[in-house]
Amino acid sequence: AIAGGILSTVQITAHRGSSKEAPENTMAAIKQAVADLSDYAEIDVQETKDGVVVLGHDSTLRRVAGVNRTIGSYTFEELQALDVGGWFSEDFKEEKIPTLEEVMEYCKGKINLNIEIKGAGDDSLLPEKVALLIDKYQMAEQCVVTSSRFTYLSRIKKLDEKIRTGYIVSAAYGNYYSSDDIDLISLQSSFVTERLVEAAHQKGKAVHAWTVNSKSEMERMKMLSVDNIITDYPVLAREIIYREEA
Numbered sequence: 001a002i003a004g005g006i007l008s009t010v011q012i013t014a015h016r017g018s019s020k021e022a023p024e025n026t027m028a029a030i031k032q033a034v035a036d037l038s039d040y041a042e043i044d045v046q047e048t049k050d051g052v053v054v055l056g057h058d059s060t061l062r063r064v065a066g067v068n069r070t071i072g073s074y075t076f077e078e079l080q081a082l083d084v085g086g087w088f089s090e091d092f093k094e095e096k097i098p099t100l101e102e103v104m105e106y107c108k109g110k111i112n113l114n115i116e117i118k119g120a121g122d123d124s125l126l127p128e129k130v131a132l133l134i135d136k137y138q139m140a141e142q143c144v145v146t147s148s149r150f151t152y153l154s155r156i157k158k159l160d161e162k163i164r165t166g167y168i169v170s171a172a173y174g175n176y177y178s179s180d181d182i183d184l185i186s187l188q189s190s191f192v193t194e195r196l197v198e199a200a201h202q203k204g205k206a207v208h209a210w211t212v213n214s215k216s217e218m219e220r221m222k223m224l225s226v227d228n229i230i231t232d233y234p235v236l237a238r239e240i241i242y243r244e245e246a
């Protein structure tokens with residue numbers, strides 16, 4: 001896409017890391033995202049019983065560790081006993097649930113992060129903890145914090161307005177376009193239209209689209225000039241984004 005005469009390219013985010021090549025939300029998936037030359041790795045974060053910020057998508061650990069309990073019901077030390085890679089393949093059975101801090105340490109200078117804060121209720125201190133870690137590692141330029149909870153994003157902005165925030169929405173309505181508390185809209189790709197991208201860009205908001213896994217949907221997102229494609233297949237997305245049009 002040509003924006004203001006400067007050649008601009010759609011960026012690519014590896015969803016939960018490169019999650020078709022390695023188990024989601026593990027160091028292996030993040031390392032794969034770097035190897036795949038993704039611009040960003042998207043990760044989901046939650047809090048352990050003793051307040052450590054760790055990676056994990058679902059409300060329980062049933063799918064990735066075979067235990068029907070929440071991350072929040074374990075202390076960090078207890079969590080370390082769980083294998084969260086074996087469900088994916090034998091090759092990954094040593095994978096442990098990583099902390100956000102260890103992921104940041106690894107990613108600094110290597111890959112941008114989309115840190116999605118999963119909703120844990122208004123009394124959760126997750127937004128404050130995430131902002132503190134971004135500041136500790138001086139990674140504001142390398143991170144975007146996203147959430148489907150608007151109040152979390154407002155709290156991030158209140159702590160450090162330099163941290164970019166993205167509101168995750170699965171439908172395109174509401175007046176969030178105008179809010180100073182968000183820098184980008186993270187939208188389910190089927191709702192992305194030309195009008196919507198234009199409206200967002202007019203308000204100075206970027207558009208990230210998820211979870212774009214088919215070639216045809218990647219091509220549609222490219223045509224619509226979204227700013228970022230969140231995908232389980234970053235290598236395929238790269239092929240399509242960088243393909244010269246005849």
Ligand code: G3P
Pocket residue numbers: 015042044057116146168186210230
């Ligand atoms: O970041 C957007 C996307 O990850 C939202 O979906 O359920 O995979 O976290 P989910």
Ligand code: MG
Pocket residue numbers: 042043044116
């Ligand atoms: Mg997510």
